[in-house]
């Protein structure tokens with residue numbers, strides 16, 4: 537069975553990916569500096585003989601980590617807006633130097649390399665829904681640029697290794713994803729709204745709440761990532777996300793309903809450069825991977841609510 541390296545393997549999405557790959561019988565080496573990931577996310581697999589955890593900032597290099605690896609999943613990066621706003625330089629270094637260090641390992645081992653990119657490469661999009669052929673609308677000096685430009689750089693680096701060194705690469709652009717193992721203080725809308733609702737706190741909708749997002753449950757996303765890795769489409773980015781779009785006000789109302797909470801909705805100021813709408817066009821994923829999300833929003837939210845209830849002890 538293939539040997540696998542996952543950077544950011546103890547983060548929200550990375551840890552679900554570790555679970556899936558271990559369950560398929562692969563050996564998994566997870567590298568994480570725990571800036572936003574957590575050992576708790578992988579504690580249940582710590583004793584699995586096929587699993588190895590290395591606490592390391594990938595920016596400091598991976599050369600001494602023994603392979604060879606057949607597959608490299610590059611998932612490492614803060615991804616929640618409050619996280620990358622708190623750690624802008626770390627986010628830039630991870631997307632740039634960290635991506636080079638990870639690409640160097642994949643090139644050394646002749647691995648297939650998969651980059652976890654993001655819908656943020658489209659910035660505040662002028663076309664809707666977003667197709668992979670759209671080049672984006674990113675403010676290079678805005679507060680979100682540390683993440684958006686780091687991921688755009690990571691895509692450029694991945695393509696450069698592919699073109700000049702023949703590295704076998706895949707790029708997925710991940711749209712908003714939610715589910716168990718998001719942190720309680722993660723700061724993203726789903727985590728904030730559910731935790732606020734469960735604790736009877738005001739639900740903080742930013743702006744008038746008319747901005748839209750499209751939410752994908754984590755198990756669907758991980759299935760898409762694994763299919764992409766096994767596909768034969770190097771050099772072509774693929775959007776992964778759920779095209780069911782809603783306003784953030786609708787999401788807040790849904791969370792109140794599903795939690796049975798008495799919380800009220802309040803409106804706080806809208807963060808600078810907050811994208812007004814976002815929805816993936818997933819035609820390419822449907823056609824090339826035979827993939828589309830299966831988990832309905834209500835089912836995914838109920839599972840996520842149950843997880844946060846346990847985390848908060850409420």
Ligand code: UDP
Pocket residue numbers: 616617712723724725726728729740741742743747749784806807810811
């Ligand atoms: N948002 C909100 N209240 C919160 C957190 C987020 O209204 O407590 C909004 C945010 O302004 C954005 C949307 O919800 O318009 C999604 O934000 P999130 O941080 O989940 O992800 P993003 O898509 O911005 O990366």
